[in-house]
Amino acid sequence: MKALIIVDVQNDFIPGGALAVRDGDKVVPIINRLQRHFDFIVVTQDWHPADHGSFAANHPGKQPGELIDLHGLQQVLWPVHCVQGSNGAEFHPGLVRDTWKRVFRKGTDRDVDSYSGFFDNGRRGNTGMGEFLKKAGVDSVFVCGLATDFCVKYTVLDAVSLEFDTHLVKDACRAVNLDPADEVKAIEQMQAAGATITTSEEILRRL
Numbered sequence: 253m254k255a256l257i258i259v260d261v262q263n264d265f266i267p268g269g270a271l272a273v274r275d276g277d278k279v280v281p282i283i284n285r286l287q288r289h290f291d292f293i294v295v296t297q298d299w300h301p302a303d304h305g306s307f308a309a310n311h312p313g314k315q316p317g318e319l320i321d322l323h324g325l326q327q328v329l330w331p332v333h334c335v336q337g338s339n340g341a342e343f344h345p346g347l348v349r350d351t352w353k354r355v356f357r358k359g360t361d362r363d364v365d366s367y368s369g370f371f372d373n374g375r376r377g378n379t380g381m382g383e384f385l386k387k388a389g390v391d392s393v394f395v396c397g398l399a400t401d402f403c404v405k406y407t408v409l410d411a412v413s414l415e416f417d418t419h420l421v422k423d424a425c426r427a428v429n430l431d432p433a434d435e436v437k438a439i440e441q442m443q444a445a446g447a448t449i450t451t452s453e454e455i456l457r458r459l
């Protein structure tokens with residue numbers, strides 16, 4: 253069985269939000285169309301405590317975009333975003349959510365960031381999403397959402413490592429692009445790892 257994984261389509265990643273992804277809102281109608289073709293949909297939600305170690309504001313003198321060592325892992329510092337219970341952490345209001353099986357929250361441990369919807373960046377904590385999908389009989393996953401070069405990429409790489417037949421729905425994602433080449437590099441990296449790069453058009457045509 254196939255599943256759709258919707259990554260972090262939250263207000264803070266939409267234009268006007270704290271960590272806005274350019275054209276982030278453009279994925280919403282595409283994802284809504286995709287959702288009608290999947291019987292099994294799971295969703296990830298970036299869900300940080302206010303004192304999270306990935307926030308530049310929690311490191312005196314540091315600015316967003318700077319790199320630090322966070323308890324042994326390299327960490328990009330971000331603006332304060334997706335704080336638990338805030339409007340910025342809510343899903344985009346236009347996103348249809350009628351048939352979601354489960355939401356997996358991540359980034360809740362202040363000491364380690366969590367880009368992937370499966371594991372934190374140190375691969376210590378586990379959201380349970382992998383087991384949830386396997387138990388339901390899911391063997392192929394289609395990943396979409398925000399952002400291509402961070403949470404989508406790491407979710408795809410972990411899905412491959414968990415031996416799901418993994419597809420990136422390229423047009424249903426947008427990138428942060430701290431460097432303008434990051435989106436292309438991320439897609440190449442996902443493909444090299446064994447993911448299939450596809451588009452919503454191709455999926456809707458075939459299913």
Ligand code: VGL
Nearest residue numbers: 260298330398399402403
């Ligand atoms: C994300 C940076 C920080 C993402 C989340 O959803 O791609 N990026 N937290």
Ligand code: ZN
Nearest residue numbers: 298333334359
């Ligand atoms: Zn985050």
